[in-house]
Amino acid sequence: MQQIIKFIIRYKTSLLYMLLLLIALAFTIQSHSYHRSKYFNSANWITGGIYNTFNNISVYFDLDEENEKLLEENRRLRYWLFNKEENDSIEMDTTALNYKVMSAQIIKNSYANPNNYITINKGNKDSIKQDMGVITAKGILGIVEHTSSRYSAVQSILNTKSNINAKIKNTNYFGSLVWDTERYDVVQLEDIPRLVPLLVGDTIVTGAMSSIFPENIPIGTIKKFDLNASKSFYSIDVELFNDMTNVKNVYIIDNVNRTEVLQLESEIADDQ
């Protein structure tokens, strides 16, 4: 016993170091699995608060540019609205709608790490919940991973853990969208079978398999494609429509039927 105590006293700094390193590694490794990094995110009130304060100052510097973007988006939406065939009878029955849309502002963005997260200035109080989709006017951005009362952490599509159902526009060939960490403007679409006719420049949109995003939200265009190692599937480089380095205003999509879909899916899984 005395020997053990002596040993501990003698190597107390090394032991302390080992302990702290193990704690750090444990936090890091356990959060490699989905939805486990619960306490380690910038959506808590202190970090969110600091980011928000500084965002309130820095937001003025690119106000002009943001206004320009919103104006362009409004122009596009109005163009669609006016050219719709029966533009006098748009139904406004809000109980029958499938998706709710909320707006928020990015207060922290990152795109240089393998696992990027974005912090936005809306949270539980604004009825933001986990697993809601986040998009911009140009395309898809990510999925809400954690919420605090006033802030949320969004898992960006530039994240090795991100895996989103996507398809080639106007077809039903779908695959999953992942990121290989190489470039912040290029993501990868996997699992498209080799018999699918592809062209450089084809548009990639979100697929119907997801209970998070509505179908046909733009993602990007095909930049180049190759057959993968097994020679039966393509691996496609997709150039994003979004400039991930310069985003400010985002929309959060709430699928009203999501719980119902998930319940059905779990029932099927139980039956099998």
Added chain:
Amino acid sequence: MTNSFYFINAIRFALLVLVQVLVFNRLNFFGFINPMVYILFLYWYPIKENRALFIGIGFLLGLSIDFFSDTMALHAASTVTIAYLRPAIMRFVFGVNYEFQSFKLSNTTRAQQITFLALLVIAHHVIFFTLEFFSLANLLLILKKVIFNGFATLTLCLLFGSLFSVRKE
């Protein structure tokens, strides 16, 4: 003297964390270079202090950066390691005389200071980026990030170092 010592270090801690997360984490030079200037805290921290306390502070420093930048506990793991390795690095750079009572960082030569800082930065970056990618398949990418980020960190730390040089007490 001790009060002002704690005060200075607390202020330094807070300022370095804020500067890191609000300025340098947003730099994204060439799309991926984000210098980690908060390492300066571990460079400036007094030599004669309690080692266990120093390792603990290193852990806290890394953890506070982690909270801001959504990086799990990667910064914590790297800072705690360089905090632990610091005496060994100092012995390597300054020889045995760093253990003398009269030793001061400001009395050493410029080359020694740069070597000391460079070793801290390299150790930190190697651990940080290796853990971040967590696979040897990305060895080239890790190497690229370590070299470019390390160079940027070192340059900025040296600039900051000469701007706010350690006070001669």
